[in-house]
Amino acid sequence: MSSERLRVGTKLGFGVGAVAEGAIYIAFNTWNFLFYNQVLGLSGTLAGIAVTISLVLDGICEPIVGSLSDRWRSKLGRRHPFLFAAPIPLAISFFLLYAPPAGLNGIPLFLWFTVFATLHRQALTLYQIPHLALGAELSSDYHQRSIVMSYSTLFAVVGGAGTFFYGWTWFGSHAGGSTARGNYVGLAIGVAVIAAITIFVSAWFTRDQISRLRQPAADAPRFSLGQLATEIRDCLSNANYRTLLLGLFALSATIGVLETLQSYVSLFFWQFSEKTIRAFGLASPPAFILAFIVTVKLHRKYDKRKTLIGALWLTAIIVPTPITLRLLGLFPSTAIGAFPFLMLSTFMYYFASAVMMITVLSALADVADEHELNTGRRQEGVFYAARTFFQKLSTGMGHILAGLAIDIIAFPTHAKPGEVAQDVLTKLGLVQGPLAMLPALVAIYFYGRYAIDRKKHTEIQRQLAARHVQQTPNESGQASDRAAGPIEPLPI
Numbered sequence: 001m002s003s004e005r006l007r008v009g010t011k012l013g014f015g016v017g018a019v020a021e022g023a024i025y026i027a028f029n030t031w032n033f034l035f036y037n038q039v040l041g042l043s044g045t046l047a048g049i050a051v052t053i054s055l056v057l058d059g060i061c062e063p064i065v066g067s068l069s070d071r072w073r074s075k076l077g078r079r080h081p082f083l084f085a086a087p088i089p090l091a092i093s094f095f096l097l098y099a100p101p102a103g104l105n106g107i108p109l110f111l112w113f114t115v116f117a118t119l120h121r122q123a124l125t126l127y128q129i130p131h132l133a134l135g136a137e138l139s140s141d142y143h144q145r146s147i148v149m150s151y152s153t154l155f156a157v158v159g160g161a162g163t164f165f166y167g168w169t170w171f172g173s174h175a176g177g178s179t180a181r182g183n184y185v186g187l188a189i190g191v192a193v194i195a196a197i198t199i200f201v202s203a204w205f206t207r208d209q210i211s212r213l214r215q216p217a218a219d220a221p222r223f224s225l226g227q228l229a230t231e232i233r234d235c236l237s238n239a240n241y242r243t244l245l246l247g248l249f250a251l252s253a254t255i256g257v258l259e260t261l262q263s264y265v266s267l268f269f270w271q272f273s274e275k276t277i278r279a280f281g282l283a284s285p286p287a288f289i290l291a292f293i294v295t296v297k298l299h300r301k302y303d304k305r306k307t308l309i310g311a312l313w314l315t316a317i318i319v320p321t322p323i324t325l326r327l328l329g330l331f332p333s334t335a336i337g338a339f340p341f342l343m344l345s346t347f348m349y350y351f352a353s354a355v356m357m358i359t360v361l362s363a364l365a366d367v368a369d370e371h372e373l374n375t376g377r378r379q380e381g382v383f384y385a386a387r388t389f390f391q392k393l394s395t396g397m398g399h400i401l402a403g404l405a406i407d408i409i410a411f412p413t414h415a416k417p418g419e420v421a422q423d424v425l426t427k428l429g430l431v432q433g434p435l436a437m438l439p440a441l442v443a444i445y446f447y448g449r450y451a452i453d454r455k456k457h458t459e460i461q462r463q464l465a466a467r468h469v470q471q472t473p474n475e476s477g478q479a480s481d482r483a484a485g486p487i488e489p490l491p492i
Contacts, residue, residue, distance in 0.1 A: 015151030017202025020195035022159030029259035048403025052396030054117035059392040066382045069130040077210035079130035083203035086127035087196035093120035098188035133380035136365040146296045149361040157288035161281045168278030247446035253439040256398015284350040291354030303453045311355040323433035405431045
């Protein structure tokens, strides 16, 4: 790892892998709940539990993958063996998620959903954790990291927006739309193929970086569950890491509810057609491009903590406003009248989300530097794995809350737009609007406690560089003593 400027080709090669993550994420959160609850008739609570089980089991395995990739030795380095292994299992398991045997109902259907949601999440983890760790390793520079993660975020939204547009276009072009079971097969095939191809392309076009990336320490202990538990405990001892995790936990609960119920709100609350809904996917690319351009500038001017908090406040204000105004009778009552305002709201939501995503990923890499200074170990894999575990645990909680809400407000299965009772739609709006934003307000408190700014990170890098000089053998084979003064770890 170095602070030298990376070639654009390397950043593009790294970033394109995020297309798969964005595509899978959007497809899973946009249509899975709708498919199993509305089309197949599985209760909202069971659908939410199935997703949560898959996310929690995935989260448990993520630190294992992270720890293994931190210490993996091969001609392909630490991360790339996992990247090359992931595409085919991911494509197959994602397709089977949308192809349950005809006649499954109740618990058997719940089990099918749980098993293949879990398998597809495991396959995604095999790629996602090493890929994130690779991004943290490509550069040690405070701002270069933000640029690298900006490429990843930009490609993630390309994958997500493209999947959103493709899916709703597919449904709008086939009889029965999103209510017809058979239409989901075409959706699954398209997303699975794109995800597999982009992961392979990312692995292939970043393989030239393997020789310059840091390898596992020669005296690193072999992998064991006990050793993994120790590594996770060490990571969690870092106060800055804990604040990021707790903030992410709260924020992901909000996002879990919003993403799960968005299809219901679009189809039934706003009563948009499927071809109209697809247009909202067009708001995300320009929003993320804007975030790609300005986030590093925001970090330079305000640092990462203030940038993150500002984006959170924008989300907390912009998301519930249209629904709340509609419930109060202060918003256009027709789909045509509401559309431009909702398109602007969607643009601002995606912009804030992109800024938060770039900032959190970049901040985690800075925390990994602080951890190395305090412990002598680089553990990006474990750091990113623990982060995604907490994110998935809280996202799963969001799915359960959304599923419970669907059942509590007695939202009917096999429903059609325009035929759902108004009191049910009002309750749906309250859940998706003001209530969903409460955890995000908690996230603001935790992110406000994050304490690594540019000045502190510069000092961390200075001390790490001095330590590396001390540890580098000189011509006589002895460790160099050219570093000025002892290297004291920063307080955590």
